[in-house]
Amino acid sequence: MIAYSSQPHYLLAVDCIVFGFDGEHLKILLVKRGLEPEINKWSLIGGFVGANESPDDAANRVLKKNTGLEGIYLEQLQIYGEPNRDPIERTLSVGYFALIDIHKYQAQINDDYHAEWFLINDRPKLIFDHDQMVSDARKKLRYKAALHPILFEMLPKKFTIPQLQILFEEVNDTKIDTRNFSRKIGSTGLLIKLAEKDKSGSKKGAFYFKVDKKKYNANFQAFLNLIPNLKL
Amino acid sequence: MIAYSSQPHYLLAVDCIVFGFDGEHLKILLVKRGLEPEINKWSLIGGFVGANESPDDAANRVLKKNTGLEGIYLEQLQIYGEPNRDPIERTLSVGYFALIDIHKYQAQINDDYHAEWFLINDRPKLIFDHDQMVSDARKKLRYKAALHPILFEMLPKKFTIPQLQILFEEVNDTKIDTRNFSRKIGSTGLLIKLAEKDKSGSKKGAFYFKVDKKKYNANFQAFLNLIPNLKL
DNA sequence: ACAAAAGTGTTAGGGTTACACCCATGC
DNA sequence: GCATGGGTGTAACCCTAACACTTTTGT
DSSP, X not given: OOOOTTOOOBEEEEEEEEEEEOSSSEEEEEEEOOSSSSTTSEEOEEEEOOTTSOHHHHHHHHHHHHHOXXXXXXXXXXEEOOTTSSSSSOEEEEEEEEEOOHHHHHTTOSOSSOEEEEETTBOOOOSTTHHHHHHHHHHHXXXXXXXXXXGGGGSOSSEEHHHHHXXXXXXXXXXXXXXXXXXXXXXXXXXXXXXXXXXXXXXXXXXXEEEOHHHHHHHTTOOOOOSTTOOO | OOXXXXXXXXXXXXXXXXXXXXXXXXXXXXXXXXXXXXTTSEEOEEEEOOTTSOHHHHHHHHXXXXXXXXXXXXXXXXXXXXTTSXXXXXXXXXXXXXXOOHHHHHTTOSOSSOEEEEETTBOOOOSTTHHHHHHHHHHHHHHHHHHSOOGGGGSOSSEEHHHHHHHHHHHHTSOOXXXXXXXXXXXXXXXXXXXXXXXXXXXXXXXXXXXXXXXXXXXXXXXXXXXXXXXX
């Protein structure tokens, strides 16, 4: 029998930075931590990686448990592994960022997990290095969204161009010219205009669009340039 | 005393995909694995994460041990954590990609570690999931290099524009127009022309350039667009 | 009628590409 | 003097950004 003699073993966790968009602002989903240490402090949604699952599996499991949702857009951020990041015992954590449609989540609001949405710019201090994770995830979201059409993941199936624009503006902390924005979005060919209008935002009403899934999948790698003068 | 009861613990390793450029082709550095299982098979440069170091620390340590070099450009790729990726015992591995000046390495060629450079497109089959790691790293290198000036990390302090162009062509597997390339490179303002010429490549000789470190550090996040018609 | 948001067109400028010839030197 | 790779200029095109007014409809 072969073995890797005497190497140290560690706990491995996943932590998910869950982004959502309420139509006006970018938000993140936090939970009140249910175990010591730092019990009842706010933290990211996380959990330990089980013996028979990959970190990706673990992140999906943990997300399902806390949001009721499956098939969420999930991307590995990086590993956080400073030796003393967890005061109890050495635990490394793989950070993930997730994009979800906040309205789908609403259906699950009566959950048992005490999760709560916070404005990204007005959130409580988090445990351990979770604030760093949020900051890294935000940066990566912006970077990625400048190049790939991932923000649709945070919108409902049907959405309007003004909604989409606000989302882009929120993520990039900038203002975008309406005309240029709609022209660029149109030129991606990713959107299909629907007959129906959303009258909630204005008297005139804005047409709903949906994502052309085929083109979305085919063009996901396409470089977009939706944010003028982007500084990362 | 608080503890995380009964959670499984795992081994954690790092594996480095080390890229270099010999003036003509992109290469990677591999080692003959020195421990069971798969002893004497080719593998990436790797090692276990020690009790008092972060994965980043471990990658730097392992690289120094195998190349003699410090301060190498190093970037985390992702974690590889399929439950059965290592047949002996569950081991997760953090993949890193590293860019080094192959000529600096040459000074260390009499090492004890049996490392060897291979053409990226003509390398032996690697152990475990290391082939996947190499493939992922190549993709990421291309992606990153399209947007940030990281390829200079693989060149000597003094280099010529034709050398740089060949490197870009190798990484992107494409041909680039000489005139447009030198104009674009020039417009970044990142290069300083030296008086000296490299006569090894031609009779006329090509001027050496060096990187303007100040601008390099300041503009690292600047988006470049050096590869026309880039498909990632 | 008016308020409030949606939707659309034009133009100037900058950047990108495609393309071909001269230059410097060693042999 | 000729072969070899290095180095440069221009013109057409496209994309981008800047900019303001009209449309729709609920009240």
